[in-house]
Amino acid sequence: MLRIEHYSKTYPGGKKAVDDLTLHVRPGEIYGFIGHNGAGKTTTLRAVAGVMDFTEGTIAIDGHDIKKDPVGAKRVTAFLPDNPDLYEFMKGIDYLNFIADLYDIPADQRTADIGKYGDAFELTGSLGSPIGSYSHGMRQKLALISAFIRRPRLLILDEPFVGLDPSASHLMKGYLADLCRGGSAVFFSTHVLEVAEKLCHQIAIIKDGRLVKCGPTEALVGDSSLEDVFLELEGEK
Amino acid sequence: MKKFFALLKVSVQSMLLSSTNSRGNSRKKAATGVGAMVLIAFLGLYMSGFYSFMLMDVLAPIHMESLVFIFMGMGALVGGLMFTAFAVKGVVFGGRDNDLLLSMPVSTTALMASRVMAIYLENLLFSLFVLAPAGAVCAFMTQSGVGHSVLFWARLLLAVFALPLLDTALSVLLGALVAFLSAKVSRGALGQNIVMALYLAAVFWFSFNLNGMIEELAANAMGVKESLSWAAPMLWMADGIMGDWGRLLAFAACCIVPFALVVFGLGKVYRQAVTAFAARSARSDYKLSAQAASGQTKALLMKEARRFFGTPMYFWNSGLGLIMLLAAGVAALVMRDDLRMYLDLLEGVPVMPLAALVMGFCLSMTVIAAPSVSLEGKYLWILREAPVGESALIWIKTGFQLLLSVPCTVIAGVCLAIALGLSLPDGAAMLLAMLLFGLGHAAFGMLIGLTFPKLDAVNETVVVKQSLAVCLGMFVPMGALGMCALLYWLGGMVSGALALALPIALLAAWGAACALILLKKGPAMLRSL
Secondary structure, eight states: EEEEEEEEEEESOEEEEEEEEEEEEOTEEEEEEOTTSSSHHHHHHHTTSSSSSSEEEEEETTEEETTTTTHHHHTTEEOOOOOOOOOOOSBHHHHHHHHHHHOOOOOHHHHHHHHHHHHHHOOOTTTBBBBBGGOOOHHHHHHHHHHTTTOSSSEEETTTTOOOOHHHHHHHHHHHHHHTTTEEEEEEEEEEEHHHHHHOSEEEEEETTTTEEEEEHHHTTTTTHHHHHHHHTTTTO | HHHHHHHHHHHHHHHHHHTTTTTSOHHHHHHHHHHHHHHHHHHHHHHHHHHHHHHHHHHHGGGGHHHHHHHHHHHHHHHHHHHHHHHIIIIIOOOOOOOHHHTTSSOHHHHHHHHHHHHHHHHHHHHHHHOOOOOHHHHOOOSGGGGHHHHHHHHHHHHHHHHHHHHHHHHHHHHHHHHHHHSSSHHHHHHHHHHHHHHHHHHHHHHHHHHHHHHHHHHHHHHHHHHTGGGHHHHHHHHHHHHHHHHHHHHHHHHHHHHHHHHHHHTTHHHHHHHHHOOOOOOOOOOOOOOOOOOOHHHHHHHHHHHHHHHHHHHHHHHHHHHHHHHHHHOOOOOOOOHHHHHHHSOOOOOHHHHHHHHHHHHTTTTOSTTHHHGGGGGGGHHSSSSHHHHHHHHHHHHHHHHHHHHHHHHHHHHHHHHHHHHHHHHHHHHHHHHHHHHHHHHHHHHHHSSSTTTSSSSSIIIIIIIIHHHHHHHHHHHHHHHHHHHHHHTTTTTTTHHHHHHHHHHHHHHHHHHHHHHHHHHHHHHTT
């Protein structure tokens, strides 16, 4: 579903944010991406989503190269940044329709999906209000709904649990699993190692822009815990 | 006091950086900031110098120089109000750093004062650029020698510093009203739009009355001055500058007292005001019904329209030119007999180019595409992750300006052509020239918006009112109009047909060049933001 081959990102001035990263996410997988602050997680996720340009390597989503066929790749993707800023001059329902229009989602499908996810996240009643009046958590939920209604082949999430209440987090985990059961894949970054350990089929650990370990969660963690593995790799244990 | 100056430094730095683009190194940023300031200073000095000269030419021989300072003072007051009143909502009450600064051990009055001082400094620039040229003109043209003493300049300086205090106090009060309305009225944008419409109507009414007074000056200058008794502080300022220290001090008190009342009064309730203005709670009674689907292009155009009509700052600053264009066209048609009589008095002045210049001036003020990229700012990720190509995004933003400007141009052009009794070829040539100008203006605006983006602006006020892209997007097309006028004049020396052909050719070349550059370089420029 997602193939990252020898991806590198160098910032002006020569600093390498990510160095020669190769990583594959298969359909049906939830793939966790963990690392310290500044390790290169967000830089990688933004490059995968086609939001940020990169210097070396290739990234392909469902067979679409993000550089050669960005529109094709984005059509099957949904990306959620860590702090999603949404158009404050729009109402919640206008934003969802705007996204649905960009992704050519038919009217009946969008009505059904907005109702389903809106009710689940307890946001339907507020969809008629301007986004400017939403709390941080409500914005996060709206952004999540806007991602789910696309029925993406690949869902990219940057720190998705920040700002969500426990019940919304629980719901989201369920929907991520549903998505994967339908053959899609999820690639997300998180600092919540317990969640990553329980939720992910595969985990990659990145340090200073380089991939230091990746593989199936059980194999990676073994008899230890993800926290222990992570701290050991980071040289803090 | 130390804390106040630290806060003031932050406010001023933020204000100075507001006209710079968000990319490039600090030297480039400083250069663009200084460039924008120089541009505004030049225009202020030029316009004030020009009008002061015209007025002084009539008034100096009858020793009524003080009237120049009354009119220039009113101009500075109204201009400053227009410039800053709607910035107050963002700068004083809606800063993104409100939570941070309000959590610090600083008195709310000091915090409020530091932000109000940033507004004061903007008004001070306005006051300086308007009153200083009037002083210089007075010194050169006076026949009573009033402008030749050092004390005259000292009094003028005092007026320059005092006037913005009054301006700032009025701006803050109006800005607080706007912030209150946008928070408390369910359709906040509509409420703000109504306030802005009333305010602009008052400004235009005042300007028209001022014009009438200026026309009367030569015949009855003393009568005009006496009729301005309702603007007593301006009379005191003018008489003060001319030598009456008592009146100057009365004027200074008239400026300082309201300023102090606003700063200390609102300062005491600043925390409550900021909290109340920011409090917007979402309703929870929405019932989902069947949704309708539309295409990408319509969705993106609707998004631009929602932003434009739903952001009063954007609508009134960028759309005022179109309102003026339509108003000019309709007014010309309704009052065509008066207009023709007036034009008959201007013997030898070519009517069609004059009408085209008026239309072009209004269109120049319609800067919709130029700030649209910067207004994406923190929302840019939404468009970047969407399955839409960069060139489509660029043409939709450019097209949105054309969608509004083309119908207005056609309506105003037809109205003016009928009102002025232009022949069919002349009317068609004027309309063609203005449509080409509108096309070039939109494409140039988009190009300049991509070249000087301001993606890190603290609010839309900074982008719409102070960004370099908006300044250039407005004044460079005005320069192009000047070039057209020059070409018309040069062509007219050879033949009437050449006089028409040269400006149209220039506008066509300008539009084509901007569109071509946008086509070739635009997508890469957008991608690199």
